[in-house]
Every structure is written in structure tokens, then in C-alpha cells.
Amino acid sequence: MKNRYDEKEAQAFVGAYSNCPRELALRVYTSRLLGAEEDLVLHGGGNTSVKCTITNLVGEAQEILYIKGSGWDLGVIAPQGFPGLDLAYLRKLRQVGELSDAEMVNQFRTHLLDAGSPNPSIETLVHAFLPQRFIDHTHADAIVTLTNREEAEKHLHAALGDNIGILPFIMPGLPLALAMAELHERNPGIDCIILKNHGIFTFGEDAKTAYDRMIECVSRAEAYLAKRAAGATASPVVDPGVVQPSVVLPILRGGLSFIEESGRRRTMQLAVRRNQEIIAALARPDAKELFVGGVLTPDHVIRTKNYPLWLEAAGLDEEETKAAVQSGLARYQEEYDQYFAAQTEAKRVARTKLDSLPRIVLVPGLGVVAAGFTGKDAGIAADIAEHTIAAKLLGAPLGPYRELGQDAIFDMEYWALEQAKLGKAKPKLLEGRTALVTGGGGAIAMGIGRKLLEAGARVFMTDINQERLETVCHNLADTFGSRMVSPLLMDVTSEEAVQLGLEQLVMQCGGLDILVPNAGIAHVAKLADLSEAAFRQVMDVNCMGVFQVIKGAIPIFKRQGTGGSIVINSSKNVFAPGASFGAYSASKAGAHQLGKIAALELAEFGVRVNMINADAIFDDGGVSSGLWDVVGPERMRSRNLDPEGLKDYYRQRNLLKTTVHADHVGNAVVFFASEQTPTTGATLPVDGGIMAAFPR
Structure with missing residues (x-):
């Protein structure tokens, strides 16, 4: 592992954070160096600290421990991510003998320098009891790989030498801190302390020394593993056969959903690594x-559970795949339930059982499939699984893998302080759901996408115009993050293009829950002047496009078996067509009728199909409506209006005298997609009230 310490960079951090102690600025610098290495820490793992002396409010010198706040990511941490605590008081806690989790947290919170600081790391006492000023702790893959093998101590000494301390796994808290302090006091000259099945601690009187020791120890472990791997006999590879992702993933995603006690269905996002x-x-x-x-x-257990599910799906047809997924998940859940029951009984504790579904599924021929309630959760689980496979493979020449006992795993999985890292916020209305919005480069799509994202959905936006599509997606990603919204170039008039786009979507997140056919174009001409080519083009996009995406989505909905929602963006013109707008009005009426047919045919699969009739939405956040780009100039000329005058004309003609925004359409989509009422085949006007367009 490369040592990335650079003295000029270090001093730049000192200059950038001149309002805090110099040692803390350097602590931030080397923490970020550690956090940038995925082989050291993943997604908030590890922790670092520094001990400083400050002058407090009453002019007294005071020793302070600055330690990483719980949940902070070392890769992006800043000084405010290191809550400061009264070090002298923390050291006195060696005398108490026992300390419950709740009391430990209370002691931390009541001895902070700043009451608004984040919660300190659950390993704060380890850092307080060790004497060195700088302490680094990581879950380095190479180190943990050595500790998870038979004769772990022999391998650790062979790789790192004898100037190391080794402890068995101990849950974080006072017992671990005491054991670490006592080990160091017996061996004050050691370079590091390794906690089996957990990670490594290095230390020093300055930031560079602690960091250098971490990189050196990990590098030695990596070299030791690489040498053993180079001498091992290469394993043969067995062709697992053909796996159909477009079949396996939706079936698996459906199997990973469940109904909560409230009656609400929870679904998960999938992330595939292959x-x-x-x-x-x-x-x-x-x-x-x-x-x-x-x-x-x-x-890792709170992200991935302890065990993955092994699923063999190669060469299976759709029904066989469904049976394999169902039996595999049933077996996994039964074993998890037995583990939970055995541990609670043995420990004589009461715990609220988490769902018993796997978070990692290994599918030969397909790859690693990770699941999570959000795309971020699934991505984190996938990252961990990928590192786990690499580490177990690299360690295989050293002998059998020796995992941590289930009693310790249970303690960590159901430890309130560990679960707190995941947060306890109420799930958003559409959390875990995936949505596809066609016509994604326009104003209405922007509002629909924004409201779906606010409700927690993972959103794919499609359009044939790449520039407009990327503009909308970038705007949405600036607010919601690139993990949550993705562009898909798609021609909705092409069966092949739609199929390809849906396959790409399934590979990225496993399936589809919400389909919003929104793509549309306009053409202004009286029937006498309307060319066949123009009429066909409008019908192809506005009507055939709706048909193609609905037809393409049906197999996904069926394979998932979890229902779904289709919300068609129709138009006020369905009920109140306009002169010189025959192609558009006819195409929208056709799409609207297709929606009603789909409602009839898809109800047996739990898929609801509803329509929204919107009117007079000109733009959103600088993104124009493609329809009004075409229609607007003619309407302005015929009424002798400028752009603002045209908007006011349409505002004044509706009953509520209101402006209709893209967000209003988005709100309607979320209402239907969240299934708050048992509604299908309905039409909801979003037009401010156009009497001629009342549904009838």
C-alpha cells in the first residue's frame, strides 16, 4: 500500500484549518488519507483521534481528546467531525469496573467541549486509555484476512514481526478499552495492536508516525498474502452456464420484498457487481x-448480515428460477430465524427481530447481487461483498476460514449503538421503489422526477434527446445525488430500444415499480394541412410510445410479483381537444384509452394504471416544455401576446385562476404511485379546473 503522506499537503491543511489546534488539522489530513483507501476502511469504518492541550474559557490548560464522530466518513472528515472531550475525566473511567452502553454514551455527551458535537466514536475509551497522542484504527482487509484464519497469530507474527500486540475479538466499550490499555502497558514498545476479526490500531506522538505505521503494517500483510497466493496452485474454473439477468433479478427482487405489520410493502434496491x-x-x-x-x-453485519445466500440459476427457465429463488430465500430465512431464537434464548434477552432476508446473494454466472432499502444501502453492501470475496480468495492458501462466533455476531448486529449508525428515520413514502419516467428531457419530467426523488424513489429518466436529458438529470442530481437519478437514452417508439433500456435499468437496480409514460411531441396543423408523415410521427411517440413502454414493463412486473404503478401523463386535450391540434389530441386520447385497457388487464398482477390530465405547463427551473416550444409561438401570434401574456391567458382561463406547475404533476404521480387509495383506471385533472375537460 502506497504511503501518501506529503509534507506540503499536511502544512496546507494546517493553514486551511488555522482556527483549530495544529494537531487537529494534521489529524484531519491523515484521517482523509486513511479514508481514501478502500482496502483500509469502507463507508464510515475505522476511527482516528488526537490528544491536544487547549486553554479553556477560564484560562486553564485542559487536555482534550478529539475523536472521530460516529457515522462520519474518514475520507471527507473535517474538524467538526471530531468532537472534543475532557481527556482527564475519560481516563478516570478506568476505575468504574462496569459501564453500560447508555451510561457510556451519557458520560461522553456530558463531557463534550461543545454540546452540539456529534456523538463520539463508540471506541472513544480505547483512544483515551492508550497514551499516544495520535491513534489510527482501520479494518484493513489484509490484516483482517490474516486474523480470520487458523493459526492467525502465527501468520500475523510471520507477516508483521514480533513487535505487535494481539487480542481476541472484544466488543467495543469499557472491556475492550481496559484490555487494550493493559496489553500496551505490558508491552509499551509495540508498534500496533491487532484485534482479531476486527482490525488494527497504530499510534504515535505525531500524525505522520501513526499513519506511517499503519501503511507499513498493512503493506507487510499484503506482501505476505501475495507471496502465499503466488505459490498456491491455480484453481480451475467451471463454466456455470447461462444466467438471464432480466429474469433472475426481478424474481429475486420480488422475493426480497415483504409486508410490514402496518400492511405496507417494503421493497429493496439491488446493486449488481460482475x-x-x-x-x-x-x-x-x-x-x-x-x-x-x-x-x-x-x-459489516449491519450492512450485509453475517452470511450471503448462494443461488444457482444457470440454465434454469423462468419457472425453475422462481422455484430456486423461493426455496433459497425460504431456507435462508428459516436459518436466520433459528439463529435469532437461539441467541435470544441463550443470552436471555428480548430483541426486536430485524427482517430475515439476505443482503448479499452470490449467483454463479451473474455475480454479486446486493440488496438495500435505498440505492446507497445496496451500493454499500455491494462494496463490502466485493472486498470480502477478494479477501477470502487471497487468504485461501493460508488454510480454513475461521469466522467469528454467532454469539459475537448477534451482539454486534443487535447492538443499539451499532444500529444507530443506520439511522432511525421513518422510511420515505417511496423508499425502495424504482421509477422510470419517459420524456425525461422536458419540464413536466423535471417536476415528476423531483417529486419522486423527494418521496425516496430511485429514478431513471429517459429521452431521445441526450442534451436535454442530461440537463434535467444533472439538475436533479445536484439536489438528490447521482446515485438516485440516472439518464437512459431511449427511443420509446422502438420496441428494441425500449427492451434494451429496461434491461439496463434491471441490471442497475433489479426491477421496476413505477412507470410514468410521459414522452410526447406536438404538431400544429389543421386536418386539411396535416401530412400523413407528421400525423404518424405524433402517433408513434405519444401513443405507440406509451404502448411500447407498458408492454416492455409487464414482464418485469409479473416476475417481481409485487404489483406496481403505471401513471400516464395524458392531457386536458383528451376530453377537450383543440382545433389545429388533431394529431396531438388523437394520440393522447389513444394513449389514455390504452391506460384504461392496461388497468383492466394488469389488475390481476396488482398493477394499478391511472392517468393524469395536465394543462399549460410551460417550463420548470429553466427547462422548457417541448410541447410549448412548438405550440407557443403560434398561440402567441393568434392572440397577439408575449410569453408572459400567454402564461397569464392560460392562468385566467382555469376556474381556480392559478398557475399549474410541473411539481403539481409530480405530486399527482406520487399520490398514485404510493398507493394511498385502492385506485386504478382513474383520471386526475391537474389543470386548475377546465370545465370542458372534466372527466366523463
């Missing part, structure tokens, strides 16, 4: 034995 290394690893004859084992470090 690079050459993963495909080859899962194709080994011993792959199941190698990879269906416990986590590398118990910190």
Missing part, C-alpha cells in the same frame, strides 16, 4: 465453501 474477478471467483469448484461464510469484521 467484473471478471468476481465471475471467475464464483466459478471455482470450491466457491460456495470459500465465500458462504461469515463477515470479515462484525462491523
Whole structure:
């Protein structure tokens, strides 16, 4: 592992954070260096600290421990991510003998320098009891790989030498802090302390020394593993056969959903990893034995559960795949329930059981499939799974894998302080749902996408115009993040293009819950002047496009078996057509009728189909409406109006005398998509009240 410490960069951090102690600025710098290495920490893992002396409010010198706040990511941490605590008081806690989790947190909170600071790391006492000024802790893959093998201590000493301390796994808290302090006091000259099945602590009197020792120890462990791997006999690869992702993933995603006590269905996002290394690893004859084992470090269990599900789907047809998924998930859930029951009984504790579904599924021929209630959760689980496979593969030549006992895993999985890292916010209305919005480069799509994202959905926007599509997606991503919204170039008039786009969507998140056919174009001409080519083009996009995306989505809905929602953006023109607007009005009426037919045909699968009739939405956030780009100039000329005058004309003609915004359409889509009422086949006007367009 490369040592990335640079003295000029370090001093730049000192200058940038001149309003805090110099040592803290350097602490931020080396923490970010550690956090940038995925082989050291993943998604908030690890922690770092520094001890400083400050002058407090009453002019007294006071020793302070600055330690990473719980939940902060070392890769982007700033000084405010290091809550400061009264170090002298923390050291006195060595005398108390016992300290409950609640009391430990209370002691931390009541001895902060700033009451508004984040909660300190749950390993604060370890950092307080060790004497060095700078302490670094990571879950380095190479170190943990060595600790999870038979004869772990032999391998650790062979890799790192004898000037190290080793402890068995101990839950974070006072017992671990005491054990670490006592070990160091017996061996004051050691370079590091390794906690089996967990990670490594290095330390020093300055930031560079602690960091250098971490990189050196990890580099030695990596070199030791690489040398053993180079001398091992290469494993043969067995061709698992053909796996159909477009079949397997929606079926699996449906199986990973469940109904809560409230009656609400929870669905998950999937993340697929299938690079050459993963495909080859899962194709080994011993792959199941190698990879269906416990986590590398118990910190991962809240993200991935302890075990992955092994699913063989190669060569299976759709019904066989469904049976394999159902039996595999049933077996996994039964084993998880048995584990939960056994642990609560043995420990004589009462806990609220988490769902018993896997978060990692290993599918030979397909790759790693990770699940999470949000795309971020699924991505984190996938990252951990990818590192776990690589680590277990690299450690295989050292002998059998020795996972941590289930009693310790249970303690970590159901530890309130660990679960707090995931947050306890109430799930958003559409959390876990995936939406596809066609016509994604226009103003109405912007409002629909924004409201779906606010409700927690993962959103794919499609359009044939790449520039307009990217503009909308970038605008939405600036607010909601690139993980939540993705562009898909798609020609909705082409069956092949729609099929390809849906396959890409399924590969990215596993399936589809909400389909919003929104793509539309306009053409202004009286029937006498309307060319056949223009009429066909409008019908192809506005009517055939709706048909193509609905037809393409039906197999996904069926395979998932979790219902779904189709919300067609029709138009006020369905009920109140306009002169010189025959192609548009006819195409929208056709799409509207298709929606009603779809409502009739898809109800047996739990798919609801509803329509929204919107009117007079000109733009949104600088993105224009393609329809009004075409229609607007003619309407302004005929009424002798400027753009603002035209908007006011349409505002004044509706009963409520109001401006209709794209967000209003988005709100209507979310209402239907969230299934708050048992409604299908309905039409909801979003037009301010146009009497001639009342549904009838």
C-alpha cells in the first residue's frame, strides 16, 4: 500500500484549518488519507483521534481528546467531525469496573467541549486509555484476512514481526478499552495492536508516525498474502452456464420484498457487481465453501448480515428460477430465524427481530447481487461483498476460514449503538421503489422526477434527446445525488430500444415499480394541412410510445410479483381537444384509452394504471416544455401576446385562476404511485379546473 503522506499537503491543511489546534488539522489530513483507501476502511469504518492541550474559557490548560464522530466518513472528515472531550475525566473511567452502553454514551455527551458535537466514536475509551497522542484504527482487509484464519497469530507474527500486540475479538466499550490499555502497558514498545476479526490500531506522538505505521503494517500483510497466493496452485474454473439477468433479478427482487405489520410493502434496491474477478471467483469448484461464510469484521453485519445466500440459476427457465429463488430465500430465512431464537434464548434477552432476508446473494454466472432499502444501502453492501470475496480468495492458501462466533455476531448486529449508525428515520413514502419516467428531457419530467426523488424513489429518466436529458438529470442530481437519478437514452417508439433500456435499468437496480409514460411531441396543423408523415410521427411517440413502454414493463412486473404503478401523463386535450391540434389530441386520447385497457388487464398482477390530465405547463427551473416550444409561438401570434401574456391567458382561463406547475404533476404521480387509495383506471385533472375537460 502506497504511503501518501506529503509534507506540503499536511502544512496546507494546517493553514486551511488555522482556527483549530495544529494537531487537529494534521489529524484531519491523515484521517482523509486513511479514508481514501478502500482496502483500509469502507463507508464510515475505522476511527482516528488526537490528544491536544487547549486553554479553556477560564484560562486553564485542559487536555482534550478529539475523536472521530460516529457515522462520519474518514475520507471527507473535517474538524467538526471530531468532537472534543475532557481527556482527564475519560481516563478516570478506568476505575468504574462496569459501564453500560447508555451510561457510556451519557458520560461522553456530558463531557463534550461543545454540546452540539456529534456523538463520539463508540471506541472513544480505547483512544483515551492508550497514551499516544495520535491513534489510527482501520479494518484493513489484509490484516483482517490474516486474523480470520487458523493459526492467525502465527501468520500475523510471520507477516508483521514480533513487535505487535494481539487480542481476541472484544466488543467495543469499557472491556475492550481496559484490555487494550493493559496489553500496551505490558508491552509499551509495540508498534500496533491487532484485534482479531476486527482490525488494527497504530499510534504515535505525531500524525505522520501513526499513519506511517499503519501503511507499513498493512503493506507487510499484503506482501505476505501475495507471496502465499503466488505459490498456491491455480484453481480451475467451471463454466456455470447461462444466467438471464432480466429474469433472475426481478424474481429475486420480488422475493426480497415483504409486508410490514402496518400492511405496507417494503421493497429493496439491488446493486449488481460482475467484473471478471468476481465471475471467475464464483466459478471455482470450491466457491460456495470459500465465500458462504461469515463477515470479515462484525462491523459489516449491519450492512450485509453475517452470511450471503448462494443461488444457482444457470440454465434454469423462468419457472425453475422462481422455484430456486423461493426455496433459497425460504431456507435462508428459516436459518436466520433459528439463529435469532437461539441467541435470544441463550443470552436471555428480548430483541426486536430485524427482517430475515439476505443482503448479499452470490449467483454463479451473474455475480454479486446486493440488496438495500435505498440505492446507497445496496451500493454499500455491494462494496463490502466485493472486498470480502477478494479477501477470502487471497487468504485461501493460508488454510480454513475461521469466522467469528454467532454469539459475537448477534451482539454486534443487535447492538443499539451499532444500529444507530443506520439511522432511525421513518422510511420515505417511496423508499425502495424504482421509477422510470419517459420524456425525461422536458419540464413536466423535471417536476415528476423531483417529486419522486423527494418521496425516496430511485429514478431513471429517459429521452431521445441526450442534451436535454442530461440537463434535467444533472439538475436533479445536484439536489438528490447521482446515485438516485440516472439518464437512459431511449427511443420509446422502438420496441428494441425500449427492451434494451429496461434491461439496463434491471441490471442497475433489479426491477421496476413505477412507470410514468410521459414522452410526447406536438404538431400544429389543421386536418386539411396535416401530412400523413407528421400525423404518424405524433402517433408513434405519444401513443405507440406509451404502448411500447407498458408492454416492455409487464414482464418485469409479473416476475417481481409485487404489483406496481403505471401513471400516464395524458392531457386536458383528451376530453377537450383543440382545433389545429388533431394529431396531438388523437394520440393522447389513444394513449389514455390504452391506460384504461392496461388497468383492466394488469389488475390481476396488482398493477394499478391511472392517468393524469395536465394543462399549460410551460417550463420548470429553466427547462422548457417541448410541447410549448412548438405550440407557443403560434398561440402567441393568434392572440397577439408575449410569453408572459400567454402564461397569464392560460392562468385566467382555469376556474381556480392559478398557475399549474410541473411539481403539481409530480405530486399527482406520487399520490398514485404510493398507493394511498385502492385506485386504478382513474383520471386526475391537474389543470386548475377546465370545465370542458372534466372527466366523463
